[in-house]
Amino acid sequence: MKIAFIGFGGVGQALAKLFLRNVEQLKKQYGIEPVVVAVTDVMKGSIYHPEGLNTNKLLEVVNETGNVENYPDQAGLIKGWDSLKTIKNSNADMIVEVTYTDVKTGQPAIDHCRAAFQNQKSVVTTNKGPVALAYKELSELAKKNGVYWGFEGTVMSGTPALRMPIITLAGNEISEIKGILNGTTNYILTEMEKGSSYEDALKKAQKLGYAEADPTSDVEGYDARYKAVILANYLMDEEIDAEDVPCKGISHFTEEMVQEALEENKKWRLIARIKKNEEGVKATVQPELIEVSDPLAGVTGATNAIVYECDLAGPIMLTGAGAGLVETGYSLLIDIIDFQRQNAQI
């Protein structure tokens, strides 16, 4: 399996490390022998060798110099190709799309996926943009070209929020999905339950790396909203528009609100909710006041959780990490294993 990394930040590097660490298991158990042929990153440069790069060396060079173009020169090594040229002209058959997520435009990731599919190349990605904004077009394009598109990591990272219901709950009608899909806000809310102010909890989240310097996307619910759209697109088979999803965040929350709720045996949680009925699929993202006995109230810290209301299996809840470099790197690996399974029927 010839692999090109489009983007090579923490998540891409985590996957490359998993290739090295699990080399024997991947070969023996799944018949996967990943060969990294290209890496291209707007900050870290671009290299390509049709016969493959030494992954160990590649990680070492990036780690030490910050630029893949410092990889030892050798016959056949090409430097400087941009993303689209790498996707179109390299001999990679699997594109690992891990560029920066711009969920407003979905670019450049949408163009990357489109180019890959048009050139009969498969894609695995953790990038919410293409799945939230161009699901129908891209999934049809992948299908038409007979290639694979994996995006497990776009919702709850390595926790199988997308594949679990499709595979292991097949045959159920899922009438509603609800969940805590943003770890940052859940961390802030549970810190506030311990007595923190909103500002202190946010600062702590930023210090721990849970929240970004500009926390808008998390605390205003936008991140959860895109995940809700992905769940609707993929699991409820109806394309909804992020703009049509009413979205409220938690940036207006006060200690008093959180403590008052606790006194009434309730907790605030930022809930993404996707409902299906005769009229179609509707989603919302908003803080909801739930009973402390509600399973979602027991979800604390940066943990994520999702509940699928199934007509046959009943309510099924899945709880796990929603972020983390290794966890998100793993989400790409399970997509690659799934791709291999579909191809080789192992």
Place this chain on the structure above:
Amino acid sequence: MKIAFIGFGGVGQALAKLFLRNVEQLKKQYGIEPVVVAVTDVMKGSIYHPEGLNTNKLLEVVNETGNVENYPDQAGLIKGWDSLKTIKNSNADMIVEVTYTDVKTGQPAIDHCRAAFQNQKSVVTTNKGPVALAYKELSELAKKNGVYWGFEGTVMSGTPALRMPIITLAGNEISEIKGILNGTTNYILTEMEKGSSYEDALKKAQKLGYAEADPTSDVEGYDARYKAVILANYLMDEEIDAEDVPCKGISHFTEEMVQEALEENKKWRLIARIKKNEEGVKATVQPELIEVSDPLAGVTGATNAIVYECDLAGPIMLTGAGAGLVETGYSLLIDIIDFQRQNAQI
């Protein structure tokens, strides 16, 4: 797909009803057209027709008369075959084994599975006996004969405790599995947390159908022990013996114990725990005192939950029903869908 029911109690009938209810979805989405050719049950008689029975009529006859042999007579209808004769001599290619579970001997279910595999017939079952007591022999026999063996329902009924980790967490090393695998005892413990005595909680569980008249298997932890053995056999690839699993139940529990724990912000839960290390796989079933902040402490009533400690994806928890006729009937359906997927690669 020609189907023979070996046993036709509540779970078998629930599956038959799902065949009727989901007939279009099964055909269209999964290419499954189930034809029930035989039913044999020690209490409810036995019928077989190689061209198929009318499932609606069959359910009606059982419901109204308690005996399938009252099915309207017609050319080619055979009555009175026993289980083994039905498995060997009928034209069924899928055996639904839902006889009474005898986990001491595993019989007659082990013989049923063995006969099916030897006659190149696939089996789906909710019967813990064969999987807990004869996993290695039977899984090898099924493999050798190129047939399928599904048993998702043996742990947590329709909640995919077995297939979820195998499929959607593939590539992880699972170092530990722990869970609340018995709904009856969890119901009793959470009732006691509300102030009930053990005896009252047990009576209420019996009234609600959660506990049997003789509750020994549940309250002494034996049921959870067999499930722990199945998890070890299937997910940790090491056959362990139920006899070697230390097992303590909750029948000695007092209100004081439960209330004292609550005062210390702790809860008692009956935990099945399976650990893997260099020396092998070890399992225990016992009441454990856990922090109220532990996700398993939030699991209340008859609900089940299981946590997989994964090296890459982190701890993943799955929560859902552990019993129920429709839920358990569904566990057979998802096995059948999985069988079809493997055959047809849909």
